[in-house]
Amino acid sequence: MKKILITGGAGFIGSHVVRRFVNNYPQYEIVNLDKLTYAGNLANLTDIENKPNYRFVKEDITDANAMFDLFKTENFDAVIHLAAESHVDRSISDPTAFVITNVIGTVNLLNAAREYWKGDYDKKRFYHVSTDEVYGALGEEGMFTETTAYDPHSPYSASKASSDHFVRAYHDTYGMDCVISNCSNNYGSHHFPEKLIPLAINNIKNNKPVPVYGKGENVRDWLWVEDHARAIDVIFHNSKTGDTYNIGGHNEWKNIDLINLLCTIMDQKLDREAGESAKLITYVTDRAGHDLRYAIDSSKLQNQLDWVPSLQFEEGLAKTVDWYLQNEDWLNNVTSGNYQSYYEQQYSSK
Numbered sequence: 001m002k003k004i005l006i007t008g009g010a011g012f013i014g015s016h017v018v019r020r021f022v023n024n025y026p027q028y029e030i031v032n033l034d035k036l037t038y039a040g041n042l043a044n045l046t047d048i049e050n051k052p053n054y055r056f057v058k059e060d061i062t063d064a065n066a067m068f069d070l071f072k073t074e075n076f077d078a079v080i081h082l083a084a085e086s087h088v089d090r091s092i093s094d095p096t097a098f099v100i101t102n103v104i105g106t107v108n109l110l111n112a113a114r115e116y117w118k119g120d121y122d123k124k125r126f127y128h129v130s131t132d133e134v135y136g137a138l139g140e141e142g143m144f145t146e147t148t149a150y151d152p153h154s155p156y157s158a159s160k161a162s163s164d165h166f167v168r169a170y171h172d173t174y175g176m177d178c179v180i181s182n183c184s185n186n187y188g189s190h191h192f193p194e195k196l197i198p199l200a201i202n203n204i205k206n207n208k209p210v211p212v213y214g215k216g217e218n219v220r221d222w223l224w225v226e227d228h229a230r231a232i233d234v235i236f237h238n239s240k241t242g243d244t245y246n247i248g249g250h251n252e253w254k255n256i257d258l259i260n261l262l263c264t265i266m267d268q269k270l271d272r273e274a275g276e277s278a279k280l281i282t283y284v285t286d287r288a289g290h291d292l293r294y295a296i297d298s299s300k301l302q303n304q305l306d307w308v309p310s311l312q313f314e315e316g317l318a319k320t321v322d323w324y325l326q327n328e329d330w331l332n333n334v335t336s337g338n339y340q341s342y343y344e345q346q347y348s349s350k
């Protein structure tokens with residue numbers, strides 16, 4: 001029996017991790033802690049919310065006292081920490097929010113673990129889920145490896161780099177069992193439609209312009225979110241203390257090529273004439289400090305822990321489009337901003 005705290009479990013990647021752990025490990029008790037910000041949505045977890053090994057706690061990791069109280073009462077065996085502000089554009093307009101949640105929030109969790117896991121640091125694991133953006137930007141060539149020097153550019157990536165450093169500091173200083181993984185761009189179901197893929201799907205569906213930053217030449221490496229959740233599972237269970245792993249799809253796309261592919265898929269799914277959706281592509285002012293290219297070398301994960309991505313991108317993207325078209329209520333709910341009422345309805349009366 002293991003009691004695992006998963007933070008940010010109502011978010012995009014977090015909900016896939018929670019679902020995987022709840023379904024695959026009935027012997028574990030999974031506690032999902034989420035603040036339910038605009039991007040956290042309990043409707044992401046309706047299929048597992050009544051499972052006996054699952055519990056939801058509405059809390060804020062930036063509340064240090066709440067984290068101490070929680071660790072005092074719960075006696076967790078491990079933490080998988082995903083709660084974070086994650087949107088680069090938002091970090092450009094409000095960097096402080098990213099420092100508070102991503103840096104202070106992580107340190108609050110580490111402090112609570114440090115206090116209540118004393119004497120058991122070798123038996124309790126703190127797994128921090130991070131991003132490849134900590135490594136900065138690549139030119140046309142090369143890939144990020146686990147030994148690439150940190151060089152974050154956006155306030156978002158600077159906050160994630162800082163939280164990675166704190167996690168390592170707690171491992172090196174106090175001997176806590178900490179593990180970090182740095183993953184590339186994810187895509188799949190339940191993704192809040194402010195990020196490129198769900199935003200483009202939603203806009204194409206509603207005949208709205210699809211904004212392409214700059215010339216659309218920036219390159220991202222895309223990974224199916226369920227493959228990321230599987231990588232986290234494998235790393236959580238099999239890595240050594242203090243270890244770090246890169247996770248990527250080996251699947252680089254220029255933004256404009258990806259959007260054109262998406263437009264082709266949408267034309268087919270919506271029975272539109274070929275080329276109809278692509279008319280919505282609109283070039284807009286570039287993101288400030290826009291990193292040109294990310295590419296991640298995940299051979300360490302492949303060689304040591306036998307993980308490889310399972311899904312080919314075109315297939316995954318078509319599957320993703322299907323999910324959004326079949327889950328209009330979810331999309332309308334999150335875009336109308338009344339997702340909290342779902343929480344109100346489902347949990348406040350319990």
Ligand SMILES: Cc1cn([C@H]2C[C@H](O)[C@@H](COP(=O)(O)OP(=O)(O)O[C@H]3O[C@H](CO)[C@@H](O)[C@H](O)[C@H]3O)O2)c(=O)[nH]c1=O
Pocket residue numbers: 086087088089130131132133183184185186194195196197199211212213214216218219220255287294
């Ligand atoms: C929202 C939006 C984005 N873009 C561009 C900017 C990027 O080059 C690319 C993907 O943008 P985003 O979907 O915002 O994702 P990106 O900035 O790469 O960051 C993502 O990927 C990271 C991992 O690399 C994660 O750590 C971040 O949390 C996640 O948001 O598309 C557009 O051209 N138009 C858009 O409207």
